Amino acid sequence: GAVVSQHPSWVICKSGTSVKIECRSLDFQATTMFWYRQFPKQSLMLMATSNEGSKATYEQGVEKDKFLINHASLTLSTLTVTSAHPEDSSFYICSAFSGGEYQETQYFGPGTRLLVL
Amino acid sequence: GENVEQHPSTLSVQEGDSAVIKCTYSDSASNYFPWYKQELGKGPQLIIDIRSNVGEKKDQRIAVTLNKTAKHFSLHITETQPEDSAVYFCAASRAGDMRFGAGTRLTVKP
Numbered sequence: 616g617a618v619v620s621q622h623p624s625w626v627i628c629k630s631g632t633s634v635k636i637e638c639r640s641l642d643f644q645a646t647t648m649f650w651y652r653q654f655p656k657q658s659l660m661l662m663a664t665s666n667e668g669s670k671a672t673y674e675q676g677v678e679k680d681k682f683l684i685n686h687a688s689l690t691l692s693t694l695t696v697t698s699a700h701p702e703d704s705s706f707y708i709c710s711a712f713s714g715g716e717y718q719e720t721q722y723f724g725p726g727t728r729l730l731v732l
Numbered sequence: 733g734e735n736v737e738q739h740p741s742t743l744s745v746q747e748g749d750s751a752v753i754k755c756t757y758s759d760s761a762s763n764y765f766p767w768y769k770q771e772l773g774k775g776p777q778l779i780i781d782i783r784s785n786v787g788e789k790k791d792q793r794i795a796v797t798l799n800k801t802a803k804h805f806s807l808h809i810t811e812t813q814p815e816d817s818a819v820y821f822c823a824a825s826r827a828g829d830m831r832f833g834a835g836t837r838l839t840v841k842p
Binding site: 619621647649657658659661708710712719720721722723724725726728 | 764766768773774775776777778781821825827828830831832833834835
């Protein structure tokens with residue numbers, strides 16, 4: 616299957632600082648990437664859809680000024696959590712479309728655990 | 733929008749037994765249904781998927797069935813092993829818009 620990486624795998628930061636998370640498709644080009652958030656023992660909640668070369672589409676309730684998404688190339692999308700607060704602590708996971716048998720298949724990265732103190 | 737319901741939320745089986753997880757969806761236009769396995773602290777991994785023009789798909793010990801009329805689909809795992817223990821998510825997708833079920837925590841007891 617297609618490989619998606621994320622960096623960092625975990626990060627601890629102080630309240631008020633910004634944190635950038637990278638998502639890379641390693642062996643394929645991804646015109647569309649997705650950012651999810653997952654709280655403990657809960658399902659994946661879609662935050663935004665990232666399209667290469669254009670603005671991200673955010674889900675209702677997700678603050679676009681707080682969660683900045685940049686999809687600068689066909690293999691890289693970044694999520695920046697600005698002015699992070701303890702309630703932003705969560706597991707952030709990206710995914711990307713790959714060709715595959717079904718064009719809609721999403722392959723997920725390993726996730727980034729964010730802890731805001 | 734699409735609403736995916738998944739049952740049960742937890743499932744415990746004895747090693748070697750079968751496990752079945754069921755999902756229903758609300759949007760009749762959804763046409764792609766993947767299943768993901770998520771181990772603790774890791775990202776979800778695709779284990780099997782099916783498209784709406786197919787009723788059943790099998791891959792070794794894993795099978796998925798789809799009833800498009802009733803709008804429900806199921807994951808079947810046979811001859812379960814302890815390493816099958818994880819959280820399983822179903823999803824329904826239409827034109828790339830994918831929505832997930834709440835997840836099922838499967839525990840396989842040795």
